[in-house]
Structures are given as structure tokens and as C-alpha cells.
Amino acid sequence: MTEIAKTSEPHQRTRGDHATETAEDYVEAIADILESQEACRVTDLAKRFAVSHVTVHRIIRRLQDEGLVVTKPYQPIHLPPKGKRLAARCRERHTIVYRFLLAIGVDEATAAIDAEGMEHHVSAATLARFRELAGPG
Amino acid sequence: MTEIAKTSEPHQRTRGDHATETAEDYVEAIADILESQEACRVTDLAKRFAVSHVTVHRIIRRLQDEGLVVTKPYQPIHLPPKGKRLAARCRERHTIVYRFLLAIGVDEATAAIDAEGMEHHVSAATLARFRELAGPG
DNA sequence: TCGCGATTGTAGCATTTGCTACAGTTGCGT
């Protein structure tokens, strides 16, 4: 039989991507912040994402339940090994998407914006092509 | 002063993209379906997106409130001019993203999946570069 | 015409992510 792609499959994948997107952006942001300052606090993330501290607080609690971050009441936020690994993977992917956009001639500001959304929907296969075309880091 | 990109701007843009994503995918799907059959019904969309008919029903009602689709109780779904225009724009963008992925060597199944998610985060500037690199249709 | 299967609609629930308002905690400077 001819290969009829199930029309629902891309949409199911996209929904799945969105379900993990918040976790990815948060651990990546925490890793970033911890490289430029000694502690990552709820307010740092609230500024970074331009959302209220309440939204950040609730999401951090959920990520802690999932084992991706560690924190205690009134204490800064840390990344356990599981969170560090995810952050490293996401940063790598994010960087490749960003550098790829630059490589094809997109300006830096636009590349930064588009990469932030696109990264979560780039499969391993596409990322491999992006990496080749992005050239040396 | 040096141009320090506001770190929150990419995230704000991504949230905005997600807010319009459902409308875009729905009108695009309705236009697609109306090209291969005479009527588009709630069940057609439920199959296409692999969600329950209830989810589709509610979203269609909201899109009708926004003037993007037209329907009446127990009747098929139509696209008014506003919906047709959005559908055409989205399909064009979707096609370019898909063809661009093929052009850089991604296989068809993967390109279909990645394009479905990526399309909503591709700016006009990036789309222009994709169009060039995708080659003749 | 009538009835049954398919379709559409409604009720009610869960989760995620956004918000404001308010309350509790911390720690720094005086």
C-alpha cells in the first residue's frame, strides 16, 4: 500500500512538543542565569519570561515534582543532574537553531525571536541538517 | 548605549504565536478539507487533529465569535472571507516551510511533522529566506 | 414512515498557564 501519512500525526507531535516546552525553556533559563550570577531566584525567571512571579512559582513547583529542579522555601533554585542534562541538550539545540538562522541571512534580533519558538519543534533529523548548514561555531 | 536585546521579548513573541496557532491550524485544515470534499464537518476536524469532537466544537464556536469561520447548528463549517484570507496566508507559509525542509535534505515524513509546529514561529524575515532557499515550487 | 447509526451539542471535570490581591519571610542598613 502507498505510504499515506496519517494526517493527525504532525498535530499530535506538535501538541507533545508544547507539553515539554515550558520545562525546556525553564531549565535552560536557570542554567543561563546560574552562569552569570551566583543564584537563580523566582524573580529572575519572572523578569526573563515577563510573567508574574506567581506563574514562575507554580511552574517551578511542578518541575520540582518532575525532578528537573530543586529548591526549598525562600531559597534559590538549583538544577539537579537530570535538570542539568536537559538544560545542556536544550541549549545546544537552541544555539544550533539560532546560528543556523544567522547562517541563512536572518538578522540577529529576528533569529533570537524565531529560534525561541522554533527550537521546540525541530526534530533530531532536522537539527542535524541545521548543524551542518550552520557551519563552525 | 549598546543594543541589549530585552531577554523577555522572544518569549513574549512565542506566547503570542501560540495564542494564534489554533486559529491558524483550524482555518488551514478547513480550507484543505473543503478542497477534497464538499463539506467540512466537526468530525472531519476531530479526525484530522486526533482530538475529541467536543474540543473541535468549542474551538469552532470561538473562531466563529472571532469571525474566522461560519456555521449553524448541525450544519457544516464554512470560511468567510476573513477566514479564507487567513487560511491562504497560513497555507502559503506552511508550504514554504515544508518545501524548505525538503530542500535542505530532510525526509518527507519528518518535514511534515516539523513544519506543522515550526510554521507558527517563522517570522516574515525568516520566511523570505526560506522561500529563496526552497527553490521553485 | 420510521428507526437506527452517525453526527452534533451539552454538562461537567482536569490541567496548564496567565493574572491581581494579599500575606508571610528575609535580610540589610541604620
Place this chain on the structure above:
DNA sequence: ACGCAACTGTAGCAAATGCTACAATCGCGA
């Protein structure tokens, strides 16, 4: 030592999107 400002946490709300269960409607074949 203490008081105030910043930070953190809680309460309660809204909107979007997912679900199941059930009810109503439609239309086609017998």
C-alpha cells in the same frame, strides 16, 4: 535590634484545551 523593601508564598479567578458521559438531532435505508 528593628524596620522597611524586596522577595516568596497563598488564595482565588479566568481562559484555553484536553477528556468522558450523556442527550438531542439528522438523514438514509428498509
